[in-house]
Amino acid sequence: MGNFAAFETKMIASGMGDAVIRAFRRNYEALLRNETGMIPEETISPAEGLVSSEEIASTGAADAALLSQAVVIKLNGGLGTGMGLRGPKSLLSVRDGVNFLDLMVRQIVDLRKSSGANVRLLLMNSFSTSEDTLAHLEKYRAQALADASEVEMMQNQIPKIDAATFLPVEWPADPDQEWCPPGHGDLYPALVGSGWLDRLLAEGVKYAFVSNSDNLGAILDPAILDYFAKSNAPFLMEVTRRTAADRKGGHLAVRKADGRLLLREVAQCPQVNMDAFQDIDRHRYFNTNSLWLRLDLLKEQLAADSGVLPLPMIRNNKTVDPRDKKSTAVVQLESAMGAAIECFEGAAAIDVPRSRFAPVKTTGDLLALRSDAYEVLDDGQVRLTASRNGVPPVILLSDEYKLVDQIEALGVPGLIGCDTLKVSGPIRFAPGVVIEGKVEFANTSAEPKTVQPGVYKDQVVNL
Numbered sequence: 214m215g216n217f218a219a220f221e222t223k224m225i226a227s228g229m230g231d232a233v234i235r236a237f238r239r240n241y242e243a244l245l246r247n248e249t250g251m252i253p254e255e256t257i258s259p260a261e262g263l264v265s266s267e268e269i270a271s272t273g274a275a276d277a278a279l280l281s282q283a284v285v286i287k288l289n290g291g292l293g294t295g296m297g298l299r300g301p302k303s304l305l306s307v308r309d310g311v312n313f314l315d316l317m318v319r320q321i322v323d324l325r326k327s328s329g330a331n332v333r334l335l336l337m338n339s340f341s342t343s344e345d346t347l348a349h350l351e352k353y354r355a356q357a358l359a360d361a362s363e364v365e366m367m368q369n370q371i372p373k374i375d376a377a378t379f380l381p382v383e384w385p386a387d388p389d390q391e392w393c394p395p396g397h398g399d400l401y402p403a404l405v406g407s408g409w410l411d412r413l414l415a416e417g418v419k420y421a422f423v424s425n426s427d428n429l430g431a432i433l434d435p436a437i438l439d440y441f442a443k444s445n446a447p448f449l450m451e452v453t454r455r456t457a458a459d460r461k462g463g464h465l466a467v468r469k470a471d472g473r474l475l476l477r478e479v480a481q482c483p484q485v486n487m488d489a490f491q492d493i494d495r496h497r498y499f500n501t502n503s504l505w506l507r508l509d510l511l512k513e514q515l516a517a518d519s520g521v522l523p524l525p526m527i528r529n530n531k532t533v534d535p536r537d538k539k540s541t542a543v544v545q546l547e548s549a550m551g552a553a554i555e556c557f558e559g560a561a562a563i564d565v566p567r568s569r570f571a572p573v574k575t576t577g578d579l580l581a582l583r584s585d586a587y588e589v590l591d592d593g594q595v596r597l598t599a600s601r602n603g604v605p606p607v608i609l610l611s612d613e614y615k616l617v618d619q620i621e622a623l624g625v626p627g628l629i630g631c632d633t634l635k636v637s638g639p640i641r642f643a644p645g646v647v648i649e650g651k652v653e654f655a656n657t658s659a660e661p662k663t664v665q666p667g668v669y670k671d672q673v674v675n676l
Contacts, residue, residue, distance in 0.1 A: 216380060217241055220372050223381050228670040229394075230406035232520060233369040237395065240526040240546040245379065250525045252477045253484035254553075257466040260474060261451070261490030261495050263564045269440045279442055280330035282419045285433050287317055288397050289327075289346060289426040290368040297574055297616030301342040303426040303618065304349060305573070307582060308589055313426055313573075314346065319593030320354050320432050327592075332433065333418060334358060337403060339368040339394060366407050371395045373533055376542040384533045384541065391533070397502070398524045398548025405515060414508055423550065424503040429582075430571035430596035431503045437563065438505070447510035448552060448560040450474075452498035453567050458607065464496035467564055470553065472564055475555040476500055480527070498562065500551045501570040514557060522556045523549040567603035576620045577608030584628040598629055606631040613639055626664075640664055640676060 217238055224234050293302035303313040317334070324332045329566050338346055343365065350359045358364055370392040375382040382389045395402075400423065404410040413421075420438060424431035431451075441449050452465050463478040482490040489495060515522065527547040534540040554560045571587065581587065582595065586606050589595050597605055606628045613619050615635065624642030628634065630649040638656030645666030653673045656662045662676035 220382050221374040223372055227370075227371060229371075230402075232402040232406035232596030233371065233395070233399065235401045235519075235521045236399070236524075236548070237371045238461040238544070239364055239521050239523070240548065244374070244528060244546060248526060250481050250527075251383075251483055252466075252475070252481045253483050254489045256469055257477065258469055259467040260452075260467055260562065262500055263498065263562050264440075265564045266434070266437055266451075266566065266569075269436055269563075269619070277328045277330040279420075279438060280324065280328045280332050282417055283433065283438055284333035284335055284413055284418050285317075285321060286335045286337060286400070286419050286421050288423070288424045289314075289336040290342055290394060291427070292341050293617070295554075295574075296579070297618060300345045302573075303342070303578070304345060307429070307595070311589075313429060314349055316429055316589070316593040316595065317426065318356065318358055321358070322356055323459070324433060324435075328435070332585070333413070334538070335409065336364055336646040337366050337368050337400065340370065343367065346501065349482045349526075360577070366403055366409050366535075369395055369399050369403055369406065371546065373531075373543040373545055376424060376530065376544050379544075382533050382541055382543050387534065393545045395546075396527060396589050397550040398522075398552065400550045401511070401515070401522050401524075401553065404511075405520070408521075410508060410512060412495075414512065419508055421506040421508055422503070423506065424501075425572060427574070428501070428503065428570060428572045428644040430569045431501070432569075432594045434569075437565075440563070441505045442505075444561065445507075445508045446559050447514065447557040448554055448556050449505040450560070450562045451501045451503040451505075451565045451569060452562045453501055453565050454497055455499050455572050456604070457493065459499050460491040460493060462499050462504065464490070465498040465500065465554075466496060473555050473558070476549070476552050476562055478527075478549070488582065498564065499532075501565065502551055503565075503569065504553075510557070518556070522553050524550075524552045524556070567605070571595055571597065571605070575608075575610075575615060576614050577610050579617065580610070580620055580623070580625065581606050581608050581628060583625050586628040586631065600629065607633045609635040611637045638676075 267443055282644050289303050293304045306312050321334045347361055351360055372381040373393050382391055424434045461479055468475050498574050529545040531545050532540045533543045534536055587595055588598055626642045627647035633651040634648050635653040639661040640654055640656050641663045643663055643666050646664050647668045649673035652669045656676040
């Protein structure tokens with residue numbers, strides 16, 4: 214069963230390079246071996262004794278010479294399709310017509326201005342996001358942030374696998390559906406295959422800070438850069454404390470066999486160990502997907518691993534047309550960039566405050582981000598208001614609000630003192646609505662109802 218030559222031929226024909234082909238081959242062979250990637254509880258210990266970013270903040274900011282050796286890499290390959298968007302998620306408005314991409318640029322420009330260093334920005338775009346992203350960046354040509362040759366690294370694409378034959382799936386009705394993104398573990402093959410790894414090193418860039426484009430809390434912190442540079446670690450992961458809301462998310466741990474840090478996702482946890490997995494006092498840290506890489510040591514490690522980091526394979530069972538559940542069943546293979554922490558001797562993690570983790574995955578997240586629970590700083594960073602002590606409000610919206618355009622008419626209430634807001638049915642918040650504690654609004658009719666101005670605290674409101 215299976216025939217990798219068919220995949221290799223297809224990938225070469227579409228212009229895929231050697232690095233991504235080798236990475237895909239490694240995962241494909243793991244699939245044929247039916248590897249599960251399970252990490253039993255008895256093989257790991259909790260991660261403890263991590264350095265806190267608050268401890269190093271007083272050691273002094275990085276100087277211009279160090280910042281000039283840094284590149285900020287933003288993963289910008291995602292479309293906001295789950296939120297009803299037709300274009301890049303990074304072009305979604307956050308406040309007053311300013312979008313994620315604008316704030317990313319503002320962060321880089323502020324760093325350049327305050328330090329005098331030419332901090333680099335590199336966007337890992339996909340075939341779906343490249344055109345719209347570059348068009349939006351035209352307005353930053355004066356800041357030398359518009360040319361694809363200077364700011365873009367393309368994400369690879371890999372074939373979907375026919376679940377019955379384990380051959381490349383064929384879908385003549387829409388051949389584009391025969392391909393899928395390889396997950397953000399593609400960062401490493403993309404750096405190599407695009408030539409960017411060698412180019413950055415040749416231009417004196419030694420340190421990379423990598424984060425998701427929808428995480429506006431992830432800004433290059435000169436103090437962390439300084440710490441990372443002095444540590445001589447090849448890889449540093451930003452982690453933060455798990456809360457009850459993170460019980461099902463992956464966590465950091467230490468492998469007993471060799472003492473290396475690793476990530477364990479829920480799909481890698483045996484069912485018998487699920488209680489331990491969800492124990493946030495035992496396994497206290499989760500990956501924010503913000504990483505620091507020593508590019509010269511990454512190149513050395515890639516050479517030692519025959520050009521492919523041995524990242525755990527992630528199997529996703531889908532249909533070739535995701536909108537047609539009756540279309541051909543396929544397997545999509547992915548890898549996660551954070552999983553590379555186990556590939557490096559001496560890799561480390563740093564405990565950062567929740568303020569550095571503010572991703573937008575749902576319309577509820579977006580509503581919170583647009584409220585007074587968050588503040589947008591002049592340097593482009595977005596963070597929770599200090600009075601929230603690092604805990605974001607939990608926003609639960611009914612299906613009427615799954616798409617971005619559906620929350621535009623909802624209005625934005627004051628959420629600075631909100632613990633949980635639940636909205637069911639068609640409602641509108643009038644200006645001046647303030648939510649405190651745990652509040653639920655319910656409208657069982659089809660006719661939209663308006664929530665009048667005022668303070669609502671720890672109550673259920675039936676409209």
